Amino acid sequence: MSGKAFDTRSPLSRARGLGPAKEGVAHWWAQRVTAAALVPMTLWFVVSVILLAGAEHATVVAWVGSPVTTVALLLLIAAVFHHAQLGLQVVIEDYVHNEGLKIAGLLVIKAAALVLAIGAAFAVLRIALG
């Protein structure tokens, strides 16, 4: 066994001989892929919303309901909420060290992301499909 003065592994970790859970790469990749996708999508959304500032209901509904916008909004919703829950997961894992609170927090943010994403997608589809 290592005789080094500083070993970043805990005694328990050494005793068990376990490595990481091997799930980190998928999380890391998903965070970056959604980030890269969100760069153009966010710019498109912000420009669209700025041009719609103060617009009437009929104008906004016509915009949401046009086929290209509908599909783009659905993609945006999926990317935004996937990216958000991945990011919030890391924040909770970094700062919440009580195992029970951590699991509860993770469940809450993942459930909230799902509820908001489905709610937003349902609203867009309801407008698009009349």
Next chain:
Amino acid sequence: MPSDMPTAERASAARPPAPRPLSPHLQIYKPQLTSVLSILHRATGIALAVGTSVLVWWLVAAAAGPAAFATVQGFLGSWIGKLMLLGWSVSLFYHLANGIRHLFWDAGYGFELKTAYASGWAVVAATAGLTALAWLVALGGMR
């Protein structure tokens, strides 16, 4: 430690805890551009995640009809609504610009100290510029 020991015995064998390295607490460090921008990326990310609920409200109200939509537009047009939108837009442009900076780091570029500071100031400038531009166009379009 003999490797032929049973696992349970090895795990429980009396062994003083190794002197594990600890980093000093945050308040020891003088705030630097790089560290301030780093924590702001996380803070704006959390703010944007919370802000998506307003976006969902806006979409759901648009689907619900003109009356519900007028309520949202009225709220967003009020001073508190505009203040929230200002905070949301600053957070968005910051997180967007600094996120691109992060993607360059992830690809292995821009780690030199000079480059990290230059890109950091570029993010600050882009945030200010894009926020100002967005509000000029939005408020100009409403008149």
